[in-house]
Amino acid sequence: MDESKKILEVKHLKQYFNVGKKDEVHAVDDVSFDIYEGETFGLVGESGSGKTTTGRGIIRLLDPTDGQVMFEGRDVASIKSKKDLMSFRREMQMIFQDPYASLNPRMKVKDIVAEGIDIHHLAKNDADRTKQVEDLLETVGLNKDHSSRYPNEFSGGQRQRIGIARALAVQPKFIIADEPISALDVSIQAQVVNLMKELQHERGLTYLFIAHDLSMVKYISDRIGVMHYGKLLEIGPAEEVYNHPLHKYTASLVSAVPEPDPEFERNRVQVPYDATAEFDGKPRTMVEIAPGHFVRATESEIAEYRNRAKDEGLDLV
């Protein structure tokens, strides 16, 4: 992983709401991680854990309270002019969770997909615009006849394909996919995940994949970060985090995922998790326990995590 280039560095990102008021919320609190070019980074957590807020902070739909988001070496928060923000958003796009809410029902598919092309003046003329849209629709597995229809004529899976085509229209390098498959049926989820993987392969895309469905996240991601109460608790290679979780919260989360196997389910033991330890006020930092596998820990907890890693058969750093 060392040879590949970091495309995104999130450093001590903090996103507080209602600052200074009684109901101040630390939605994202001191979150740091890197994403390398061409990889898929999965961000998992329960609702309210701050994973979506982190995504929104990265693409600057929110202005961070503190910390830095470096995209290709440049601090996203320091972008001032509208022109610079526009060129940044060409590089980074987003796919949204709900394909029923994220497409304007009063726009035709071709205009939805071409909105980015129009804003960034990427089409030479009308014929070029039409061609680009048709190519994009074909890329995502729809056909050009679909371009003059309205979103309500499509199923959930097809709508999500339109959302993907819209994100691809401006030829981004980095895509934030916020729960892109949660609203879809199982058989359709696999179609969309396969499409995203193909596109990544063909176009060298980098993904930040935000989700709560651990089994799918494990499958699509190279590395996973686990968030809880606004803090990042564990980062590591996807298989390792899923099969050999170090943090108790991750272990609890993994143990709660139902498997399509009745015998496994009959014998499933859910690992309970007590979150009070997270609020003891002790300073914690991300500590590398196994290569590329970090856990948020105090100085005194490190030994315990190292022992657990050893028990799980991981190489220690």
Place this chain on the structure above:
Amino acid sequence: MDAEKNILEVQDLTINFHTYAGTVQAIRNVNFHLKKGETLAIVGESGSGKTVTTKTIMGLLANNAEVAKGTVKFHGKDILEMSEKELQAIRGRDIAEIFQDPMTSLDPTMRIGRQIAEPLMVHKGFSKSKAEKQALEMLKLVGITNAEERVNDYPHQFSGGMRQRIVIAIALVCYPEILIADEPTTALDVTIQAQILDLMKELQEKISTSIIFITHDLGVVASMADRVAVMYAGKIVEYGTVDEIFYNPQHPYTWGLLNSMPTLDTAKGQLEPIPGTPPDLLEPPVGDAFAARNPYAMKIDEEQEPPFFKVSDTHYAATWLLHPDAPAVEPPAEVVRRQKIYQERLSAGTINQGHIHSKGNTAFAGADDDDAIGE
């Protein structure tokens, strides 16, 4: 299996919706039954008719729905023939439902204690104070901490998981015989989902309710169900015990569902989705509705609808692949892996199922029209 044990029997149910675009044949000849204390899971994609089926049982169909055919017998009495008044007496008392979204199924302006007490006052004629006392007990039973203080809170003061517990408390407060759970955990996080599922199992044991569990999440099905019915395009295409469906599936659609999920040991290759999309039920295709998406489809699938073939006393599947004249096909690798487990468990005697019929003497379970599930 005598009929007395079946507290609910659905026979030949056919429901059409009249829309501007035409008549949508949402449910086509659905048969199933429910025994006391068991959990029946109905699995299928959106639009396959799972929710419409349960709405029929509750007598909650929309105005443009027409029951073209069939009966829904609750203790031998047809729900479809009942007057609104008779239905009201059953709804919430004998048959209760947990809805998908706990954010919208509670009244935001009513204290939760009141909402839980309401069914008792309406159905059982409890006085307000007695009902509220019982509501408090129920609140404790579903695991709300500090129930005494929280009974006077409003829904918005609770998290999603807690709200779903309250919805469960309302549904169970009259000790219904049938609980319909329509995607009760889809809107919840996995950790909360696990808690709610455990709670439902625990309460089912305590008050021996039968549950009809609607979901598209096969993991949840594996965890909850005694028996499973797989629906596709308004029909049940396969049903059996949970072990039979997960370890010895016969219908290519069931294969496709199991095969499209990443499992614990899915390698980092491609997932294998079911290609295409479900058919338009405005004009359901002739023959097997799944044929267009089915890599194993034969010519007959496009011409004639497959009847149910018997796999065991408890396991039936509607696919021509089970016909004695059908060629042998190799199911997807994931299904082969599961069938191997099935054979191992079968010889070890650790599988629950009825008498096994080998493929050679597969018997017709009767034509599609007059087949009653499980008899």
